Amino acid sequence: MAEETILLTEVKNGVGIITLNRPDKLNSFTDELTFRLQDALKEMEKSKDVKAIVITGAGRGFCAGQDLQSRSISHEEGVRPSLGDSIRRRYNPIITKIRRMEKPIIAAVNGVAAGAGASLAFACDYRIVAEGVSFIQSFTKVGLVPDSGATFLLPRLIGATRAFDLMLSADKLEAKEALELGAINKIVAADALMKEAIELAEKLAKGPTKAFALTKRAVNRSMFSDLEELLEYEAQLQEIAGRSDDFAEGVKAFVEKRTPAYTGK
Amino acid sequence: MMTLTYKNILTSTEDQIGIVTLNRPTVLNALSHDLMDELVKALEEFDRDDNIRVIILTGSERAFAAGADIKEMSDETTISIMNKDRFATWDRVRCIKKPIIAAVSGFALGGGCELVMTCDMIVASETAQFGQPEINIGVIPGAGGTQRLTRVVGKHKAMEIILTGRSITAHEAHAMGLVNRVVPVELYLDEAKALAKEIAKKSPVAVKLAKEAILKAFDGSLIEGLEFERKNFYMLFSSEDQKEGMRAFLEKRQATFTGR
Structure with missing residues (x-):
């Protein structure tokens, strides 16, 4: 797929729509896609025509997180990548921008949201979710720690007990349970998802947007004032995890489609 | 009161407060020689004015001042820059007797940060950024940055800020004691005025x-x-x-x- 089309944007009726568009790869993040998403968010923050934002994915998935086969994190000839730097440059600016931008942002979660893709949805202000969709903390499956704000956002959404369990098990958090735990706003039929999300966004766009902006600022101060500090801490921990034998084995096993043999090193 | 007309700054008064606003919006209030000359004249005028008790120095929401005017400096030699003695203007800021409150939003970098530190109190908007990026263009702070920043935040923090050239947020600056108060961007000027008014009531x-x-x-x-x-x-x-x-x-x- 051509690089230009991996992210689509549209502005209509005061609403900016961002669509991750690598459907054949469940919209997983390459370097390019993370930078494109950063740029799109920046533009929509500046644009006076955009008063609310919807983020969604094309095809079956919302976003499967890091593309494990992309260049930036693959192990070429035993050289281990610096995951800390990758997170600082690529993911943390996205999460920070979503939280600090004083416009309401709706995640229209059309399909699986895994790893950094789940963090992307958790960072938004609203989560409208299609029936049958799940969130997966897939990081530990390949020997990594949850990043992109996952360790900050998920415990605040559902409590530390269930969050920790999900992070270590890498089990699916189904939409139904997510709704019961208060982590998402609504479950809707798949074919009604975009209509619902855009209706909500258009309603917000017609509201007292200055009051909405100040409200987001206050909630950020109340709940998210240490976000940047934790994002940096996650980057440090991921740097450590990225140097581990377990991560090398995890990625190798993933590519070879076999069960990894972990050693704890 | 004699009123001078300025090109690079605006002046106004409110109760017993004199307000100087840096006003070169197209260059983020870069501190040119002309601007500094006007600034000092305005400050000295307020200092002489018996109706003024406290001075507020501010810029725009986007930038207090993003630094010195590099264009004016890039071709200087050691001898030429010494002979021009531009910092003599800065020494006159230091000699203002009335308290000066800096009301800072946006960039306060390089000379902008040094000008802020020449003031007596600092009220910052949440969006303010402070830093001494001179190292990035191969020089060092020249208008007191190495001295004033070090005295305020201590040797180790000052070293990091000046040697990396990285800027710090308003909240970080507050935690280091560089800034008196941090308020939402819509309120920083009001907050500075409230502080000025409180001081204006004293002897x-x-x-x-x-x-x-x-x-x-x-x-x-x-x-x-x-x-x-x-x-x-x-x-x-x-x-x-x-x-x-x-x-x-x-x-x-x-x-x-x-x-x-």
Whole structure:
């Protein structure tokens, strides 16, 4: 797929729509896609025509997180990548921008949201979710720690007990349970998802947007004032995890489609 | 009051507060020689004006001042820049006797950060950014940055800020003691005015001598500073404001200060 089309944007009726568009790869993040998403968010923050934002994915998935086969994190000839730097440059600016931008942002979660893709949805202000969709903390499956704000956002959404369990098990958090735990706003039929999300966004766009902006600022101060500090801490921990034998084995096993043999090193 | 017309700044007054606004919006208030000349003239004018008790120095929401005007400097040699003696203007900012509050939003970088630190108190918007990025263009702070920042935040933090050239947020600056108050961007100027108004109610002669004495803590050795402070303390006992102030305290009423 051509690089230009991996992210689509549209502005209509005061609403900016961002669509991750690598459907054949469940919209997983390459370097390019993370930078494109950063740029799109920046533009929509500046644009006076955009008063609310919807983020969604094309095809079956919302976003499967890091593309494990992309260049930036693959192990070429035993050289281990610096995951800390990758997170600082690529993911943390996205999460920070979503939280600090004083416009309401709706995640229209059309399909699986895994790893950094789940963090992307958790960072938004609203989560409208299609029936049958799940969130997966897939990081530990390949020997990594949850990043992109996952360790900050998920415990605040559902409590530390269930969050920790999900992070270590890498089990699916189904939409139904997510709704019961208060982590998402609504479950809707798949074919009604975009209509619902855009209706909500258009309603917000017609509201007292200055009051909405100040409200987001206050909630950020109340709940998210240490976000940047934790994002940096996650980057440090991921740097450590990225140097581990377990991560090398995890990625190798993933590519070879076999069960990894972990050693704890 | 004589009113000068300026090109690079705006001046206004509100109650007993004189407000100077840096106004070169197209270049994020870069501190050109002309701007500094005008700034010093405006500050000195307010300093002489008996109706003014406190001065506020501010910029725009986007930038207090993003630095010196590099265009003016890039071709200087050691001899030429020394002979021009541009920092003589900055020395005159230091000599203003009335308290100056910097109301800072957006960028306060390089010379902008140094100008902020030349002020006596700093009210910042949440969006303010402070830094000394000179190292990134192969020079060092030249208008007091290495001295004032170090005295305020300590050696180790100052080293990091100046040697990396990285900027810090308003909240970080607050945690380091560089900034007095941090408020939402919509309110920073109001907050600075509220602080100015509170100080404007005090005896202007005591305020001036207090400022002079506090600056001594920075200017010289501790012993020199302590002696200076004591001298100014004794001197206030020849003022009517001291008599009135102490009497009012003992009589449990508000003091009325006259500045005599």
